[in-house]
Amino acid sequence: MASLRLQGLTKRFGDVVAVHELTLEVPSGELVALLGPSGCGKTTTLRMVAGFDVPTRGRIVLGDRDITADPPERRDCGMVFQHYALFPHLTVEQNVAFGLEMRGLRRPDVERRVGEILERVGLGGLGRRYPRQLSGGQQQRTALARALVISPRVLLLDEPLANLDAKLREEMRFYIRSLQREFHITTLYVTHDQAEALVLADRVAVLMNGRLQQVGAPEEIYHRPRTPAVAAFIGLTNLLPGRVTGRSGERLVLETPAGTVRAAGAPDLREGMEAMLSVRPEHIELDRPGEPASRDGVNRLRGVVQERTFLGSLIDFRVDVGGGVLLRVQGRGGAPQRVGEQVSVSFDTTAAWALPRREG
Ligand SMILES: Nc1ncnc2c1ncn2[C@@H]1O[C@H](COP(=O)(O)OP(=O)(O)OP(=O)(O)O)[C@@H](O)[C@H]1O
Ligand SMILES: [Mg+2]
Known part of the structure; x- marks a missing residue:
């Protein structure tokens, strides 16, 4: 596993400064929650890490390699997008196999790895279904399987539970947590839900208006907020x-x-x-x-x-x-x-x- 380091990361869209001088480390094997209100720059940050947006300034370092200028497919990032983004015309198996086929794996290897990961996320037997034939929670697990199957060095999750009802969301929090611990995978988890961040994260990074407000263990963020804005946002x-x-x-x-x-x-x-x-x-x-x-x-x-x-x-x-x-x-x-x-x-x-x- 590798640590992920963001150094002075800045993104401007014209006059809008979506992310301002963000410096943050996700230590190897840990889960850091990037928490903040709508529009604070969370998705923009993830897209820069995944390679879909080019930073205006700053560096992204994975392990000992500077990946700032690498194309997405060379970054070893598994990403779950804010709205899953499953391919509707592909089955669960085909959705999950996609990343492996892109990487040129042989057919038997693809089948074996897809089968293993679907079992692991509790979707064994549903591989032939299409996304529209799945519940929200099953779609969400398909998206997770698709991100994990490529054995990424870092997992990027953008509000992965936002579309689920309250009860399922609660269950899935614990599920994602145990999966992350088992795979021991370096994870940056974006959410606007403070309860989710507190439950899941080793450390919470609070982002507001594109600026990092505070980074700390969940207890520290909750009991010892550094600004009134953080105190009011967390609980x-x-x-x-x-x-x-x-x-x-x-x-x-x-x-x-x-x-x-x-x-x-x-x-x-x-x-x-x-x-x-x-x-x-x-x-x-x-x-x-x-x-x-x-x-x-x-x-x-x-x-x-x-x-x-x-x-x-x-x-x-x-x-x-x-x-x-x-x-x-x-x-x-x-x-x-x-x-x-x-x-x-x-x-x-x-x-x-x-x-x-x-x-x-
Ligand atoms: N392609 C773009 N062009 C112009 N402005 C953009 C673009 N993408 C994002 N922004 C702006 O950058 C800011 C941060 O957007 P971002 O999507 O990162 O927020 P977010 O924290 O993910 O919000 P949410 O919780 O609603 O998903 C917003 O003000 C948004 O309008
Ligand atoms: Mg977003």
Whole structure:
């Protein structure tokens, strides 16, 4: 296996800078998720790696070889496109065989490898069908088989689960993950779905407006986002403006419109700086006012329940904590609080994360 390195990769389409100075490494055998909203440059990045778009600037290095100028067929990339792009007039077998025939393999070898990979992705017996005779999940696995059958050095996946319904998408996440681990294949996985990125990736690279915002392990991206834009994009969070007024041991002290809050903070935050506080809804607890004794390491605010929504396993609350701040809180199914009720709102000082306030 080989590592994939993108160095200062830039792509302009006329005035549009689709990708700006992207530097990113996918270590050998790892899965890196390239995550970002629609139009942020994900597909453009993959197309440059696969050789379908020529970078305006920058280099692409696979293993120890610079492939920036190589034609697609010499790059050893297996790609699954955003919309599968199976050939409609070819059967499953013929679709999967295509890349091997292009490479001039002999007929018996093609048949053997196609048979093996179709078994492996659970499509044994469906080889004679046409794409229109397959379910979405089967089409998706055909596209995966077609990418894997050439034994690529790197696998490029562009929103491979986007066309599937929610339940199948969840199953396929785990399936792709185990396939990727088994083949131990260097993978760049594009998605706009943060849950998918967190589940699948060894590391997540967050891209916005063509610029890389942050690269890190899923936990790090989720709990320690580096910008308010990343915090807001990855999962649900409450963002409160605040100003750093001091320190209390390990924690920063912030004045917010809802009161004083202690929080963990990004290392570059200093006293006097404007900050943004991120608190995840699942880290906040609601109690009767004044009931539990105040504890060290816990922030406590007073609030009034404004809304309560049943979400199945969770109850979603909007709680007015004063100063014009509505906090989103998600509690377990049994949460008894009612609309209009006064509550005590608490969250650990470690669960509050302060970030420098800059325009994302
Ligand atoms: N051939 C092109 N000509 C001009 N602009 C383009 C071209 N291809 C892409 N763009 C622009 O480049 C930007 C990035 O597009 P890209 O397809 O890479 O986004 P994406 O992150 O894959 O989005 P999505 O999640 O919707 O698939 C967009 O603003 C898009 O309009
Ligand atoms: Mg795209």
